[in-house]
Each structure stands twice: as C-alpha cells, then as structure tokens.
Amino acid sequence: MYWLSGGFVFRRVVSPFHNLDPRVKLLVSLEFFVLSLLAHTVAAIVLILLAILVVAAVAKSLRRIGRTIAFSGLFAAFIFAVNFLFGLGLLDAILYSVRFLAIISSTSVFFVTTSPDELEQIMKWMRVPRDIVFAFVTAIRFIPVVMLDAFQIMDAQKSRGLEFEKGNIVRRVRNMVPILIPLVVNSVIRSGELAEAMESRAYGSTPKPTSLYGMRMRWHDTAVALVSLLLVLVVALYIYHFVSF
Amino acid sequence: MTLIEFRNVSFVHQTGVTALSDVSLTVGKGETVAVVGENGAGKTTLVRHTNGLLKPTQGSVVVDGVDTRDTTTATLSRAVGIAFQNPDHQLFSESVENEVRFAMKNFGFAEGLISQRLDWALKFFGLEQYRKSSPLVLSGGEKKRLTLACILAWDPEVVVLDEPTVGQDSLQKEKLAQIFRLLQSTGKTIIIVSHDVEFLWPIQPRLVVMSGGRVVADGKISVIMADRELLEGARVTQPQLLRLYSGLRNKPAGPFLDVLEARDWIGGWRARREAR
Numbered sequence: 001m002y003w004l005s006g007g008f009v010f011r012r013v014v015s016p017f018h019n020l021d022p023r024v025k026l027l028v029s030l031e032f033f034v035l036s037l038l039a040h041t042v043a044a045i046v047l048i049l050l051a052i053l054v055v056a057a058v059a060k061s062l063r064r065i066g067r068t069i070a071f072s073g074l075f076a077a078f079i080f081a082v083n084f085l086f087g088l089g090l091l092d093a094i095l096y097s098v099r100f101l102a103i104i105s106s107t108s109v110f111f112v113t114t115s116p117d118e119l120e121q122i123m124k125w126m127r128v129p130r131d132i133v134f135a136f137v138t139a140i141r142f143i144p145v146v147m148l149d150a151f152q153i154m155d156a157q158k159s160r161g162l163e164f165e166k167g168n169i170v171r172r173v174r175n176m177v178p179i180l181i182p183l184v185v186n187s188v189i190r191s192g193e194l195a196e197a198m199e200s201r202a203y204g205s206t207p208k209p210t211s212l213y214g215m216r217m218r219w220h221d222t223a224v225a226l227v228s229l230l231l232v233l234v235v236a237l238y239i240y241h242f243v244s245f
Numbered sequence: 246m247t248l249i250e251f252r253n254v255s256f257v258h259q260t261g262v263t264a265l266s267d268v269s270l271t272v273g274k275g276e277t278v279a280v281v282g283e284n285g286a287g288k289t290t291l292v293r294h295t296n297g298l299l300k301p302t303q304g305s306v307v308v309d310g311v312d313t314r315d316t317t318t319a320t321l322s323r324a325v326g327i328a329f330q331n332p333d334h335q336l337f338s339e340s341v342e343n344e345v346r347f348a349m350k351n352f353g354f355a356e357g358l359i360s361q362r363l364d365w366a367l368k369f370f371g372l373e374q375y376r377k378s379s380p381l382v383l384s385g386g387e388k389k390r391l392t393l394a395c396i397l398a399w400d401p402e403v404v405v406l407d408e409p410t411v412g413q414d415s416l417q418k419e420k421l422a423q424i425f426r427l428l429q430s431t432g433k434t435i436i437i438v439s440h441d442v443e444f445l446w447p448i449q450p451r452l453v454v455m456s457g458g459r460v461v462a463d464g465k466i467s468v469i470m471a472d473r474e475l476l477e478g479a480r481v482t483q484p485q486l487l488r489l490y491s492g493l494r495n496k497p498a499g500p501f502l503d504v505l506e507a508r509d510w511i512g513g514w515r516a517r518r519e520a521r
Contacts, residue, residue: 161351
C-alpha cells in the first residue's frame with residue numbers, strides 16, 4: 001500500500017528533468033498525453049509508453065513511475081477485459097488498456113517531478129484565481145499527510161482486532177468504515193485549523209500578493225521545449241500519414 | 246516470567262531509515278516499563294513490534310512464547326493492547342458504548358461478557374454519562390480516557406501507552422496516574438512511551454532509555470535518572486524532585502517521590518532549624 005502510494009507523490013531529486021522550468025515539464029507531459037490519444041496501433045502506444053519511461057529514467061524516477069504503472073495495472077486489466085468481452089478485437093483491447101497506462105504515466109511524470117510550489121507558479125502563470133490555486137495546491141500538499149493519517153488509523157484499528165483481509169467483499173467494504181470516518185473527521189478538523197492559521201497570517205489581505213520565487217526560462221528550457229514540440233509534430237504527422245505505424 | 250522478548254531486533258523503514266539497531270530487551274509479567282528518549286529515538290517503533298504492527302527486519306520479537314512473524318496483529322492484540330498517541334486516529338463509532346464494544350466484538354466475546362466489560366470500563370474511566378454520546382464530541386482528556394477504556398475492556402495482558410500525557414492538563418494527568426496505580430495493583434504488564442519524566446517519576450517504573458535506535462540504558466529509574474551525562478546524551482531531563490533532592494546538603498534517605506513528600510520533609514527541616 002505504502003509502496004504503491006509513492007507513485008503519485010512528489011519527491012525532491014537532483015535530475016536534469018527536475019531542474020527544468022515547470023512549464024516545460026507540463027508541456028512534455030501534455031505532449032505525451034496528446035500522443036497517447038493519437039496513437040491507434042499497439043506498436044505506437046507501446047513506443048510512446050517506452051518513451052515516457054525513458055523520460056522517467058532521466059528524471060531518476062523510474063521506480064516511482066513503475067509504482068504508478070503497477071497501481072494502474074489493475075484498472076488497465078479491467079479495461080482490457082471489458083473491451084475484449086464486449087466485442088472488440090484482442091489488439092484493440094490491448095491498445096485501450098496500454099493507452100490508459102500511457103496517459104496515467106504521462107501525468108505521473110509531471111506530478112512526481114513538479115513540487116507543489118512549482119505547481120502553484122504554473123497555475124498563477126495561467127491566471128487561475130488565487131483561491132482555486134491555493135485550494136488545489138493545498139490538496140496536493142496534504143496528500144502525504146492524509147496518507148500517513150490513513151496508515152496510522154489502519155494500525156490503530158488493526159490493534160483493536162480488525163482484520164481487513166477477512167470475510168467476503170461486503171464485509172471487507174464494511175471494514176473500511178473504521179478507517180474512513182476518522183480520516184474524514186481528521187481532514188475536516190485539519191482544514192479548519194489551516195483556514196484559521198492562514199487568516200492569522202494575513203491570507204487574502206492584499207488582492208495581488210508578491211512571490212518570493214518566480215519562474216525563469218533558461219536557454220536549455222527553451223531548447224527542450226522546442227525540440228520536444230518538433231518531435232511531437234513529426235510523430236503526429238507520421239501517425240496521420242502512415243496508418244501502419 | 247518473561248512475557249515479551251526482543252532478540253537482537255533491528256528495523257529499517259521502507260524509506261531506508263534505520264529505526265532500531267540490535268535491540269535486546271525482556272519485559273516480565275506484571276512489570277511497569279517506561280521507554281524514554283529523544284524524538285526519533287525509536288520508542289514508538291519499538292512498541293509497535295509488541296503486537297506485530299511492525300515485524301523486525303532482523304532478529305525476532307516473542308510475545309508470550311509466540312514469534313510475532315508467525316501470527317497476525319489481530320491475534321497478538323488480544324494479549325497486547327496499544328493506546329496510540331492521538332485518540333482521533335481510532336474513534337469512529339456513533340456512540341461511546343459502541344466504541345468500547347468494537348474491539349470485543351472483533352475478538353468474538355459473548356454478548357453478555359461484552360455488556361459486563363463495557364459497564365466496568367465506562368465506570369472505571371468515569372465515562373458513564375457519555376454512554377450514548379458521540380465520541381467525537383468529547384474533550385481531549387475524555388477521548389484519551391475512552392481509548393484506554395476501549396483497551397482495558399478486553400482485558401489484555403499487556404497495556405502499551407504511547408505518550409499518554411500529551412495534551413493533558415494537570416488534573417487529567419493526576420487521573421491517569423491514579424489509573425496506572427490501579428493497573429499496577431491488578432498485576433498488569435504496562436509499557437509507557439513518554440517524554441514526561443515528571444509523570445513517570447512518582448510511578449517509579451523500570452526505565453529504558455533509547456537513543457539513535459539503540460537501548461542505551463535499562464534499569465531502575467532512580468539510578469538512571471541520577472546519571473546526568475547519560476541523560477544529556479539521550480536528551481532526557483532529570484525530574485524536578487530529583488534535582489531538588491540533589492541540591493540538598495543534608496539529604497533525606499532517598500529522593501522525594503512526590504511533592505507532598507518533599508513538602509513534609511522541608512517542613513520538618515524548618516521546624517528542626519527553628520528549634521535550634
């Protein structure tokens with residue numbers, strides 16, 4: 001559980017990809033997303049997934065993306081089974097399930113390599129209203145905290161004789177109630193405390209607050225953005241003109 | 246009789262951090278053991294091994310003759326009840342009585358026994374008036390007492406308390422101390438993890454001092470608390486009553502165990518001085 005959950009959470013790592021401007025990381029992630037939608041053969045989508053893994057390796061996050069793929073694997077298997085059982089061919093069923101993995105991996109590459117601070121800067125740059133930016137970034141920032149809470153609650157309930165793996169599916173779902181209630185209650189209490197703490201620190205007192213750090217495109221950021229755009233254009237044109245790819 | 250035995254236990258978290266290094270420790274039946282040490286010393290990690298929530302990376306933990314790796318947490322919890330630091334991490338039922346019933350139901354107690362143990366636990370912890378209330382509306386101290394009631398209701402052989410005094414006012418601490426004395430008198434094995442040396446001193450438990458994932462001292466609290474160098478290394482402070490005792494020129498036979506004892510001795514000393 002702990003192993004799987006790490007696949008979507010940012011961790012600070014020194015790598016060429018982490019050092020890129022967050023807008024370039026978003027662009028690369030979006031490019032993979034678009035290519036995953038455009039690919040309509042198994043070979044193409046597998047190549048795109050491999051390209052994402054190459055980027056993940058450059059970002060020294062191959063293991064974390066691997067966790068994302070492992071976690072999404074169950075859903076991908078479900079997509080494959082539904083499509084195959086409801087009349088699609090084997091290759092099409094594989095295409096849809098691998099496409100799902102590629103889409104999830106492309107977004108995971110962005111979230112695993114982009115800190116909440118960088119995410120906030122991007123959203124501000126996109127002129128998203130400040131309150132929405134704050135709510136979104138806070139939610140992202142609190143994912144590890146809520147996860148830790150969930151593990152501690154599970155430990156507390158296991159220590160009171162609760163066995164999660166015991167019983168049929170209905171009982172297993174009911175066994176989640178002692179986890180979910182304290183988790184939700186704690187999150188609500190924490191959000192109330194956070195709101196009070198933010199107000200006490202003058203949140204919202206000025207309509208246009210200044211930022212300590214800003215985004216700056218350096219020459220290598222521009223180079224990566226341009227090269228990746230060029231590559232995507234070439235691949236997209238190739239996909240459109242050569243169906244057999 | 247040994248109830249819990251740590252045999253050369255080491256534990257490495259999934260993050261790669263070593264939390265316990267070669268810990269060997271035994272806890273006898275009916276003993277009261279306090280585990281102290283700085284933040285990150287491995288205290289909580291150590292006690293989480295007692296009911297199998299954590300399994301050792303190296304070595305073994307044996308509880309009542311059973312290796313924790315050979316059984317489930319639910320099975321071990323019947324013998325070892327852990328009260329966690331934050332009561333909000335376990336309270337979920339719609340009423341206080343259902344909260345206390347929860348573990349007993351999981352352990353398969355008969356309904357008659359559940360009712361009997363429930364009545365006893367609520368009375369023992371002064372929670373009878375909240376029987377039908379939601380546990381979420383209780384105060385911090387009441388929630389803490391409720392978590393203890395939940396554990397003692399199923400009558401485990403070992404009671405483990407992780408930072409029981411955190412967030413408690415002085416009155417609540419006094420109540421907790423009374424509960425400890427009662428538990429000690431009933432022969433329960435108690436393990437307390439705490440930073441609160443003032444709370445531990447009057448209880449006079451066996452003291453285990455941890456630092457950097459290792460046990461650096463294990464023995465009588467009165468002996469260990471007198472070793473200032475050791476305490477400084479483990480970032481543990483001396484209890485005020487012991488400091489007062491150490492500062493006296495004409496000392497009484499042994500250190501003061503509570504404030505009243507110190508007050509009586511100082512009163513007697515004053516009277517003797519005035520008589521001279």
